[in-house]
Amino acid sequence: xxxxxxxxxxxxxxxxxxxxxxxxxxxxxxxxxxxxxxxxxxxxxxxxxxxxxxxxxxxxxxxxxxxxxxxxxxxxxxxxxxxxxxxxxxxxxxxxxxxxxxxxxxxxxxxxxxxxxxxxxxxxxxxxxxxxxxxxxxxxxxxxxxxxxxxxxxxxxxxxxxxxxxxxxxxxxxxxxxxxxxxxxxxxxxxxxxxxxxxxxxxxxxxxxxxxxxxxxxxxxxxxxxxxxxxxxxxxxxxxxxxxxxxxxxxxxxxxxxxxxxxxxxx
Amino acid sequence: xxxxxxxxxxxxxxxxxxxxxxxxxxxxxxxxxxxxxxxxxxxxxxxxxxxxxxxxxxxxxxxxxxxxxxxxxxxxxxxxxxxxxxxxxxxxxxxxxxxxxxxxx
Numbered sequence: 001x002x003x004x005x006x007x008x009x010x011x012x013x014x015x016x017x018x019x020x021x022x023x024x025x026x027x028x029x030x031x032x033x034x035x036x037x038x039x040x041x042x043x044x045x046x047x048x049x050x051x052x053x054x055x056x057x058x059x060x061x062x063x064x065x066x067x068x069x070x071x072x073x074x075x076x077x078x079x080x081x082x083x084x085x086x087x088x089x090x091x092x093x094x095x096x097x098x099x100x101x102x103x104x105x106x107x108x109x110x111x112x113x114x115x116x117x118x119x120x121x122x123x124x125x126x127x128x129x130x131x132x133x134x135x136x137x138x139x140x141x142x143x144x145x146x147x148x149x150x151x152x153x154x155x156x157x158x159x160x161x162x163x164x165x166x167x168x169x170x171x172x173x174x175x176x177x178x179x180x181x182x183x184x185x186x187x188x189x190x191x192x193x194x195x196x197x198x199x200x201x202x203x204x205x206x207x208x209x210x211x212x213x214x215x216x217x218x219x220x221x222x223x224x225x226x227x228x229x230x231x232x233x234x235x236x237x238x239x240x241x242x243x244x245x246x247x248x249x250x251x252x253x254x255x256x257x258x259x260x261x262x263x264x265x266x267x
Numbered sequence: 268x269x270x271x272x273x274x275x276x277x278x279x280x281x282x283x284x285x286x287x288x289x290x291x292x293x294x295x296x297x298x299x300x301x302x303x304x305x306x307x308x309x310x311x312x313x314x315x316x317x318x319x320x321x322x323x324x325x326x327x328x329x330x331x332x333x334x335x336x337x338x339x340x341x342x343x344x345x346x347x348x349x350x351x352x353x354x355x356x357x358x359x360x361x362x363x364x365x366x367x368x369x370x371x372x
Contacts, residue, residue, distance in 0.1 A: 214285045215300030222291070222298060232293035236280040239291045243282035243371060 011039030011190075012111060013120075013165045013176040018044035019103065023052050026098050033100050036190045037179045046085070046110065049093045050103060059097055067109055067228040074229075076109055078102070085110060108163065108180060112226050116237050119168035119244065124224040125198070126182075127159040127175045128152050129189075133196035134175035135266050136164050137254065138224050143201040144256065146182055151260045160188040163226065166195065166245070173249055199254035199266075207262045210253045217251035218242050273321075273345055273354050274314030274361045281309075283371040290353060297351045304330055304337075305344050310369075312354060314361030318345065 006027035009016040016039040061079035076083040081102040085092030096102035112122045125138035126145040137148050149161035162182030167174045173195040177188035200220050221242040256262040282289045288301040311325040326337045348354040
């Protein structure tokens with residue numbers, strides 16, 4: 001008996017990835033999760049066949065993510081998924097149970113690998129567009145990404161409260177919305193704008209913006225860039241991307257109180 | 268005291284940014300920013316020039332610093348970076364030493 005194939009293209013940062021499954025309910029789950037980021041299936045940049053397996057102890061371990069290149073193919077592994085992707089032909093597969101978190105992690109990893117080759121990166125940062133310019137708010141868990149996102153005024157478009165998507169273009173850097181949500185559990189808006197400033201978040205008794213040295217800016221960016229592969233050449237690329245970014249985009253420290261008035265400083 | 272020769276590891280990336288030298292190990296992602304004096308030593312680390320000569324020409328001739336202080340600081344700098352595999356140290360000239368390109372302004 002032939003099973004039908006169900007497709008959906010998830011288009012993040014202008015890079016549509018076609019996901020193919022034989023389970024219509026999984027496809028519907030993806031359509032709901034990535035609503036606003038569903039693109040055309042006609043010209044995907046990559047294609048992934050998602051092979052859904054029944055839950056088993058093997059697919060439920062807490063093994064950390066592991067990403068390595070072997071014979072020209074990226075091998076991705078975590079307790080809850082296995083995946084393989086050949087960047088030369090733009091095809092790959094994912095083996096996982098029917099849950100949204102595994103495919104979400106695979107997409108993050110693939111985007112981080114592709115962006116690394118293009119001078120961009122994924123950053124632990126909330127981001128929002130105000131007055132047609134994008135502002136990023138970077139920091140580790142607890143730094144205030146969710147807080148500052150929840151305080152955003154109505155005229156600000158929230159791109160993400162968790163993972164910012166930075167693409168390098170010929171005339172600068174652009175921040176794109178992502179469906180990679182944090183504690184707000186709110187998918188970002190699917191739009192983009194030139195990056196104006198990156199704020200390194202700190203909570204404090206007053207709202208203030210202070211300069212940081214180039215060295216500190218690069219160090220903080222490197223600490224917050226999502227990167228999974230243990231590949232020295234890609235580590236060098238990420239380092240170069242962080243340095244070039246700091247050379248072009250102001251990075252400042254934003255200390256703030258949990259109060260909407262902090263947004264008076266951000267425009 | 269025996270002479271030391273230093274060269275930069277190939278497993279690092281370096282970038283000059285706004286007058287500051289940024290150096291990162293590609294193996295353990297250790298990250299350093301170098302001050303002017305450390306940058307001068309770093310740039311002179313060609314594997315063939317003895318450290319004492321580097322200190323004399325690249326540091327003492329360029330910066331206002333006492334030779335003994337410069338020598339001690341350079342020894343400490345070399346020890347720290349070599350501990351992270353960022354600089355390679357030998358008691359003789361290092362053959363086939365490779366100059367890691369420095370990117371940036």
